[in-house]
Amino acid sequence: MDFNWAMQTITMLGIGVIGYFLKTSMSEIKGQIKENAQRVSTLEKELDDLRSDLPFIYTTREDFIRTMNNVDKKLDKIHDSMIGGGRNG
Known part of the structure; x- marks a missing residue:
């Protein structure tokens, strides 16, 4: 009888400790x-x-490619006008 009571107490304490740690962990x-x-x-x-x-x-x-193509076209026009203007002049 005393052994059963001790086992139940130990079991309850163990479950209580496990429950406490689970609660704090959660x-x-x-x-x-x-x-x-x-x-x-x-x-x-x-x-x-x-x-x-x-x-x-x-x-x-x-956008960069589009802008650079526009710059290239303008530079080509300037180049053509300089080359063409030099020949005519």
Whole structure:
């Protein structure tokens, strides 16, 4: 009878200790999840700001190529007028 009572007490204490550690672990995990969610939302806001600023800060490859083609055409016209003007003059 005393042995059963001792085993039940030890079992209950063991279950209590395991429950306590599970509870603290779960609360820590929930806190970390909440913290990570806040960081993700902050980073998403920063990313949205960056996306909206990109067209004003950087040039796309296609825009650069288009602009350089226009510059090349203008330089060719200047070159042709200098060569052509020198022959006629």
